[in-house]
């Protein structure tokens with residue numbers, strides 16, 4: 001009996017796995033179609049200096065699926081990484097974002113997320129430079145966000161790629177800082193200009209221990225001459241605490257959600273008006 005039961009369970013489990021695998025495979029096919037049918041879009045989230053100045057925008061991928069609605073990049077980026085589609089998707093996002101930023105927001109910095117899988121491609125540098133040239137954007141206006149995962153493969157190739165990107169003028173930001181496995185003591189070895197304190201810390205700033213930790217991260221970054229962005233700022237209290245702790249740049253729903261290019265245009269319009277009046 002036990003054996004039969006066991007086998008029965010195994011079968012159900014097996015079917016579930018098949019269902020999951022099937023769904024993934026289907027989404028992969030649809031992702032490929034989305035790329036050619038222009039169902040992938042870029043949204044932009046504003047980032048502000050501690051004094052409130054609009055400084056930059058982060059490009060965030062969106063998949064407008066005909067049946068599933070908006071599919072989160074947290075779902076389809078990993079799928080794209082596994083299937084190898086990430087190279088085409090990453091290039092599409094970067095090209096689209098660079099063109100848009102060069103045309104509409106020459107005064108802002110554009111920040112783009114790049115997957116470790118993309119970085120490992122031998123012609124990443126060449127292709128990235130070609131996109132910059134084609135879009136007519138200066139690398140000094142572009143920031144590349146990488147996660148700690150990319151740095152942990154601390155092979156000489158990745159390190160030298162990152163150094164070359166910086167020499168070309170790109171800014172490098174370490175995204176989701178504090179969530180990876182690397183030690184704070186390695187931070188000085190990484191060729192980056194900025195850390196982005198992960199939302200999980202920001203949302204727990206009410207906790208005194210977390211606040212101490214965040215202050216320590218900011219102090220460490222300052223000691224290493226790194227800029228600090230806080231992500232996921234959702235309340236006025238969080239904003240105030242981060243500014244008083246010395247955070248340089250803030251991003252989050254409290255300040256502005258990711259949106260269409262028109263939303264950034266509107267923000268800039270207000271800003272241009274204000275500075276003309278001043």
Ligand code: C2E
Pocket residue numbers: 045059060061072073074077090093113114115145175176199231232233234251252253254258
């Ligand atoms: P990320 O780079 O850390 O981006 C921040 C995420 O937090 C975004 O989610 C953003 O919409 C969200 N967010 C911003 N402010 C707030 C807030 O105040 N509260 C909350 N709850 N969330 C906030 P999104 O757009 O879903 O992107 C998820 C992740 O997918 C990104 O995390 C990034 O790792 C990845 N991703 C997005 N676009 C791309 C892309 O073009 N290429 C690659 N390789 N990865 C991308």
Ligand code: MG
Pocket residue numbers: 058113145175
């Ligand atoms: Mg990011």
Ligand code: MG
Pocket residue numbers: 175176196198199231
């Ligand atoms: Mg992040």
Ligand code: MG
Pocket residue numbers: 176198199
């Ligand atoms: Mg994140």
